[in-house]
Amino acid sequence: MSLRPAHLAALSLLLAACGEDAVAPESFASACPLHEPVRLAAPPDGWQPGPARVYPFKQLGDRLLYSFDNAGDPDPGYWLVHRCGGPPKRFTTFTPGTILPFALETAEGTLVYAVDREGRHVVLDRLDVPGFDVSRPIEGLPGYDVPGGSPHEAGYALFASVNRPAGDARQAAGVDGGSAVVHTHDGDPDAPALHLGDHVVSLAQRGSSVFVLDDDGALRKVDPFTRESEPLQDGVRYFTLAADGRHLIWQAIGDDDVEPVYLRDLEASARLAVADFGVDREIAVNDFAARSWNRMPTDGLAVGRWTWTEGSAAAALVGPDDTFVTAVRTDTGESLAIPEHRQQRGALGDDFVLVMPDTNNLVLALWSPEDGDVRVWYRGPADATVEARASATSSSSSSASRPTRPPAASCASTCAPASSPSGPRGSAATTARSTPAATSPPSAPSRCRPAPRSSGPTTCWCSTPTPASTPRSPSASTILFTSPTRASSTSTAAATSRACGPRH
Numbered sequence: 094m095s096l097r098p099a100h101l102a103a104l105s106l107l108l109a110a111c112g113e114d115a116v117a118p119e120s121f122a123s124a125c126p127l128h129e130p131v132r133l134a135a136p137p138d139g140w141q142p143g144p145a146r147v148y149p150f151k152q153l154g155d156r157l158l159y160s161f162d163n164a165g166d167p168d169p170g171y172w173l174v175h176r177c178g179g180p181p182k183r184f185t186t187f188t189p190g191t192i193l194p195f196a197l198e199t200a201e202g203t204l205v206y207a208v209d210r211e212g213r214h215v216v217l218d219r220l221d222v223p224g225f226d227v228s229r230p231i232e233g234l235p236g237y238d239v240p241g242g243s244p245h246e247a248g249y250a251l252f253a254s255v256n257r258p259a260g261d262a263r264q265a266a267g268v269d270g271g272s273a274v275v276h277t278h279d280g281d282p283d284a285p286a287l288h289l290g291d292h293v294v295s296l297a298q299r300g301s302s303v304f305v306l307d308d309d310g311a312l313r314k315v316d317p318f319t320r321e322s323e324p325l326q327d328g329v330r331y332f333t334l335a336a337d338g339r340h341l342i343w344q345a346i347g348d349d350d351v352e353p354v355y356l357r358d359l360e361a362s363a364r365l366a367v368a369d370f371g372v373d374r375e376i377a378v379n380d381f382a383a384r385s386w387n388r389m390p391t392d393g394l395a396v397g398r399w400t401w402t403e404g405s406a407a408a409a410l411v412g413p414d415d416t417f418v419t420a421v422r423t424d425t426g427e428s429l430a431i432p433e434h435r436q437q438r439g440a441l442g443d444d445f446v447l448v449m450p451d452t453n454n455l456v457l458a459l460w461s462p463e464d465g466d467v468r469v470w471y472r473g474p475a476d477a478t479v480e481a482r483a484s485a486t487s488s489s490s491s492s493a494s495r496p497t498r499p500p501a502a503s504c505a506s507t508c509a510p511a512s513s514p515s516g517p518r519g520s521a522a523t524t525a526r527s528t529p530a531a532t533s534p535p536s537a538p539s540r541c542r543p544a545p546r547s548s549g550p551t552t553c554w555c556s557t558p559t560p561a562s563t564p565r566s567p568s569a570s571t572i573l574f575t576s577p578t579r580a581s582s583t584s585t586a587a588a589t590s591r592a593c594g595p596r597h
Contacts, residue, residue: 248318252277329346331385429465431460
């Protein structure tokens with residue numbers, strides 16, 4: 094029996110941490126005033142694990158689904174227990190052969206979906222209502238095929254099955270790439286599924302709307318609850334929607350070589366009640382369309398795609414050499430002067446991450462499209478592996494994610510050897526993960542530099558150099574850089590994690 098999650102990450106062809114000790118969200122903390130570990134589930138007395146048996150545990154809303162029975166048990170049982178504790182209850186609707194459960198939070202309560210032993214998508218139960226329901230197949234859904242179903246925070250479920258065979262291209266129309274049959278369901282067991290299309294190549298989900306691009310180039314906006322569908326544009330090769338849900342970039346279908354790219358303000362289009370080339374602003378020309386969207390896998394999946402900053406204020410197009418070739422402001426469509434660089438690393442908060450031209454070293458910089466400022470935050474061996482990641486932030490606080498220059502002494506405590514006492518911990522931090530002791534002993538000196546910035550939270554970078562006697566490899570030095578405004582709800586779990594940096 095499998096409880097592996099089905100989620101949108103599996104739809105790669107469609108869908109374009111360090112801080113204080115982890116604290117539960119306030120609502121959960123108030124609902125579960127626990128002050129010590131509480132046993133939630135345990136096997137019965139005399140239980141022995143079966144050979145090569147994987148025992149399922151799956152979170153469903155506020156409950157945990159589990160079983161300790163072995164595959165050969167004549168009457169295997171599956172149980173639900175509330176994550177705050179309490180007596181477990183046997184989940185009678187979840188019978189042997191049922192797989193891929195997930196919970197959907199709706200305005201009416203929490204629903205559990207799954208795939209039954211006949212391969213049908215079913216609604217198993219309303220968890221907030223006492224007792225267990227009879228499982229009910231969802232009308233209008235085809236039998237299960239990969240990747241399956243996934244909940245959305247707006248309160249609907251998305252179901253997809255991949256069309257085969259599929260080419261290498263991803264998320265682009267009319268290029269013989271991957272597509273899928275896609276449906277949604279609004280949580281009403283009595284309502285049929287909503288069919289979004291049989292040849293969907295790309296999806297974007299924002300709030301209660303789903304943006305759907307079909308392989309024929311038709312871009313639509315669909316409401317999965319009212320089931321209304323609004324045509325947005327024909328002749329679309331590729332599109333990407335900003336996190337603000339307002340700005341849309343789309344590329345027109347042309348000769349599949351040189352094709353124009355447009356920026357649309359969806360709010361302005363709605364006010365004008367029109368959607369055509371006159372409303373959109375041409376912001377770029379993709380003259381490498383034939384090499385875009387993974388059509389040449391050796392070039393990489395990012396080619397031909399746009400990267401947004403966190404606040405959706407700017408976007409940049411990735412070219413065949415993995416650099417940004419065009420960047421624009423989204424409020425005006427104005428082009429931005431891109432600093433010289435040899436590779437792009439996406440966006441970090443409201444900045445773009447650039448690998449600077451120095452080929453003898455790895456030099457990483459943050460480029461601010463707002464003021465053009467370029468700030469080098471890491472300089473180290475050319476073979477170092479460095480990951481730039483932003484901590485969890487809300488859209489209202491994205492502007493605070495730009496690091497400041499802390500005192501060097503404060504950074505020194507951040508980069509202390511792993512065997513030293515932890516320094517103060519805060520929301521602005523860097524976690525440095527070094528190589529095992531055999532190649533990077535605790536006594537090896539750490540380098541620390543403050544990230545130069547005039548205002549905002551503190552950010553430091555750390556790296557532990559590999560001893561000269563050890564041959565370097567791409568994994569010889571790994572640095573996790575976190576540009577914060579708020580501590581992530583989970584911290585990095587690694588034996589070699591370093592203490593978090595000082596709080597400002």
